Amino acid sequence: MCGRYSETKDINVLEERFDLQIDKKYKPNYNASPGNVLPVITNKDPKNLTFMQWTLLPHWSKERKIKYSTFNAKAEELTEKPSFRSLITTKRCLVPASGFYEWKDVTPEETDMFGQRLPNPKTKKEKQIYFINLKSDELFAMAGLWDEWIDQKTGEIVSSFTIITTTANELVKPIHPERMPVILTRETEKLWLDNSLSKEQLLALLTPYEAQEMKAKPLPGIVDFPNPK
DNA sequence: CCAGACGTTGTT
DNA sequence: GTCTGG
């Protein structure tokens, strides 16, 4: 899945990579989390960064808060889910990232008084965090959907987005066996924002990224990933 | 008809 | 255990 990512490149690198004019203040973020307001590039305004809350709030929601998990959307089920199905044709976005994080469950070694490894360790589960990105260390775009919710009392508009997931590729599987974010290539990211494509053409873009173009690195902790200068 | 759900991941 | 906030 994708529940934490980073965007640690300088504003100039981001502008050049995605051909943007950035007027709003933008800060690199090594710890982008669900609920945060983060920059995306929408099909509606592809030359600018748009800041939205990560966790999709459907336009028909009665409450300002959603009670179930919508920070990811399964690519295979997009067209069926009430929260997402209307968005594929009208509200797509790119989520710029320098990498994403996955936590691998680690069963700690436990030995008995003779130094023999116990088959069923009773110690608590531990997790090892990994930073996953492109071998080139370049920025990339994850595929997303967005929506707008209007507060009926105040008229305030809350914009939000979700990151689409697909099956884990060979690089991610050992860390996190099931899911990973959809990462687009420089070619398919243009198509994802293209309003002339059919729904079928768009859905065909949502495939796992080439594993050989990616790398993973264990980190001592999420805050230990170096910030840009 | 109305009421209620609407989601993802990984698991004991 | 389960929900909320970030």
Next chain:
DNA sequence: CCAGACGTTGTT
């Protein structure tokens, strides 16, 4: 995704 909270009454 993880980390942290998870409660009440009456008051210094």
Next chain:
DNA sequence: GTCTGG
């Protein structure tokens, strides 16, 4: 908003 279950 729109579908499902009762």
